[in-house]
Amino acid sequence: MSVYLDNAATSFPKPPAVAQAMLRYMTEVGASVNRGAYASALDTGMTALLLREGLCRLFRHSDPTHCILTGGNTMGLNMALRGWLRPGDHCLTSGMEHNAVMRPLRDLAEQGVAFDRVSCDAEGRLDPLDLLRLIRPNTRLVVMAHASNVGGGVQDIPAVGKICRERGIPLLLDAAQTAGHWEIDFEGWGLSALSVPGHKGLMGPSGIGALLLSPEFAGTLVPIVTGGTGSASDSERQPTCMPDRFESGTPNLPGIYGLRAAVDFILETGVETLRRREEELTSQFLAELRGVPDIRLAGPWTLENRTGVISVDFSGQDNAEAAFRLEQDYGVLTRCGLHCAPAAHKTLGTFPQGTVRFSPGWYTTAEEIAAAAAAVRETAGLVPGRSG
Numbered sequence: 399m400s401v402y403l404d405n406a407a408t409s410f411p412k413p414p415a416v417a418q419a420m421l422r423y424m425t426e427v428g429a430s431v432n433r434g435a436y437a438s439a440l441d442t443g444m445t446a447l448l449l450r451e452g453l454c455r456l457f458r459h460s461d462p463t464h465c466i467l468t469g470g471n472t473m474g475l476n477m478a479l480r481g482w483l484r485p486g487d488h489c490l491t492s493g494m495e496h497n498a499v500m501r502p503l504r505d506l507a508e509q510g511v512a513f514d515r516v517s518c519d520a521e522g523r524l525d526p527l528d529l530l531r532l533i534r535p536n537t538r539l540v541v542m543a544h545a546s547n548v549g550g551g552v553q554d555i556p557a558v559g560k561i562c563r564e565r566g567i568p569l570l571l572d573a574a575q576t577a578g579h580w581e582i583d584f585e586g587w588g589l590s591a592l593s594v595p596g597h598k599g600l601m602g603p604s605g606i607g608a609l610l611l612s613p614e615f616a617g618t619l620v621p622i623v624t625g626g627t628g629s630a631s632d633s634e635r636q637p638t639c640m641p642d643r644f645e646s647g648t649p650n651l652p653g654i655y656g657l658r659a660a661v662d663f664i665l666e667t668g669v670e671t672l673r674r675r676e677e678e679l680t681s682q683f684l685a686e687l688r689g690v691p692d693i694r695l696a697g698p699w700t701l702e703n704r705t706g707v708i709s710v711d712f713s714g715q716d717n718a719e720a721a722f723r724l725e726q727d728y729g730v731l732t733r734c735g736l737h738c739a740p741a742a743h744k745t746l747g748t749f750p751q752g753t754v755r756f757s758p759g760w761y762t763t764a765e766e767i768a769a770a771a772a773a774v775r776e777t778a779g780l781v782p783g784r785s786g
């Protein structure tokens with residue numbers, strides 16, 4: 399028996415309709431999109447449109463043409479960062495970011511883009527007023543993760559959005575750890591760009607994501623990839639119409655079918671229901687971890703503004719060894735190390751040793767959480783702690 403607690407990396411299992419839709423595409427549809435007028439080609443076009451509409455409903459964006467289908471969240475973030483920032487610009491981010499944001503920013507820094515990080519507290523949350531203090535006349539973008547993939551802390555994005563809106567600075571949100579199970583209000587929060595992966599909380603396949611853009615941001619953003627779009631084929635110039643401007647090349651069609659089925663599942667189930675389930679499982683796990691000696695939680699103990707990502711530092715032992723034991727002896731599947739987010743571990747005080755990360759998902763049961771907690775207790779007790 400295995401207990402899959404690595405949903406923050408990728409959700410598993412998926413709703414059965416996801417694989418069914420992908421199989422239908424591969425075995426019955428088969429056609430490309432925007433490139434033919436026969437029935438199956440229209441089926442792909444319609445599915446892509448329904449996916450955009452579903453994502454817009456989910457994230458409260460009113461224009462499906464501004465929902466770009468990407469090759470994943472990392473791709474979406476790169477498209478927004480590299481297509482927007484220019485030498486001489488200044489960008490603000492947080493001290494909790496994933497390398498999907500930090501590595502492009504480091505590359506851009508070599509080309510003359512400056513950036514600063516707003517520091518976060520020991521639970522990984524920033525004070526929006528600190529952001530205000532770091533704004534410069536040339537600050538051209540604020541980018542941050544909605545929730546940390548290390549500690550689970552959720553940032554106050556409505557407050558950050560308000561500050562950005564008042565200053566006329568676009569806000570790019572990385573919703574890798576919240577899309578699908580947390581409320582995201584693109585227009586209400588005044589976002590300029592929102593990047594999401596298909597394969598985590600949205601419960602779709604990997605290799606597909608979405609980048610939603612405001613009309614103002616889309617109007618200035620430069621596409622970092624250009625090529626065939628199936629539209630305006632008389633011209634060698636990239637079309638300006640949306641979403642074609644940002645969608646060159648034949649897309650991930652099995653992914654589009656799978657993600658459409660996944661988004662339908664999310665909309666039918668309801669974000670509130672998904673969130674409540676995540677909260678129940680998180681609450682149970684945190685309660686079971688309380689009082690366990692020789693472990694330290696990296697992230698908040700309380701449920702308020704936190705997701706179901708629970709990171710544990712096994713104080714007396716190597717975390718990789720603890721994760722190995724959890725798998726070998728108890729079948730508990732976790733992810734250990736630095737989770738592609740060294741900055742977040744520095745903020746939470748778990749660099750360089752990292753943590754063992756437990757992340758339940760929609761299909762995790764209370765029995766599995768109890769079994770994982772028992773495994774943590776036994777693993778923690780195997781060796782004396784650093785203090786003892």
Ligand code: PMP
Pocket residue numbers: 406407470471472473496498499543545546547572574575595738
């Ligand atoms: N940002 C955060 C906060 C993440 O957790 C992840 C995935 N671990 C990413 C970005 C990158 O997403 P993907 O690997 O799906 O492109």
